[in-house]
Amino acid sequence: MSGYIQEDIDPEELAHRSELASSIAGSVRELIDATVRTEVGEADIAEARRLIEAATEILRKDQLPGAYGIRFNTDGTKRSWGNAVLGRRNPIAPPIELHHGAEFSWTEVDLGAAYEGPAGLVHGGVLALILDQLLGSTAEFQGVPGMTGTLNVRYRSATPLGRIRGEARVDRVEGVKTIVTGTITRDGKVTAEAEGIFILPKWARGEVSDVLRKSVGEG
């Protein structure tokens, strides 16, 4: 399947590129938050736009032809740096780091003004976005990956903006389907629950090498 790219990079060089990617994405995230919350006047907006356009032009000097895709080293570590939820190059992604334990996976992340839905509360779609990735990555880490077939989310109570925790575990595996459950908590209170069915697609069954199926790494 296209978009999966074998690209071996020396670990030291990779660490350096990873740092660069995170640093620029962090700066743009700051810019997004500043944009949502700014109260400055027209002249400052015009000046900010001029500077942003200049920065965009610098970045456009050398671009990939399309999306980043998913890249692998031969040791199986992988990079999903364009991913909308945890791509370290992607400022649209909340700054999520996933952690995987034997029993469950988890993440803690600060969701600020850019993730608002109802006043002062996290947008439900953003919670679903985070749950989708967290549950999917949990299945993948356990060696039973799949594409999201179904994701059910029950929003039990409102989730105020701020630091949230997500947790997920594989509930069971039924053939090509992996059923994963998870929660979002805010201040120790569960505000959303999810169950996802992750399905190993036909194209991946028997055709995709183990290094791709069982690879672990940065999301």
Ligand SMILES: CCCCCCCC/C=C\CCCCCCCC(=O)SCCNC(=O)CCNC(=O)[C@H](O)C(C)(C)COP(=O)(O)OP(=O)(O)OC[C@H]1O[C@@H](n2cnc3c(N)ncnc32)[C@H](O)[C@@H]1OP(=O)(O)O
């Ligand atoms: C190189 C890697 C190798 C591994 C490949 C895994 C890839 C993922 C890897 C890493 C993930 C990391 C984390 C992910 C997080 C983010 C996830 C996303 O954003 S995914 C994008 C959104 N989702 C889609 O775009 C799916 C679109 N739908 C499809 O592609 C197909 O419909 C698919 C794959 C879901 C099923 O199609 P079929 O043709 O492969 O499967 P059939 O043989 O028809 O069904 C198999 C079983 O699944 C049930 N099933 C089919 N569709 C279902 C559904 N939507 N919900 C529940 N069950 C379903 C069927 O009833 C059947 O069950 P019975 O075995 O008979 O018990």
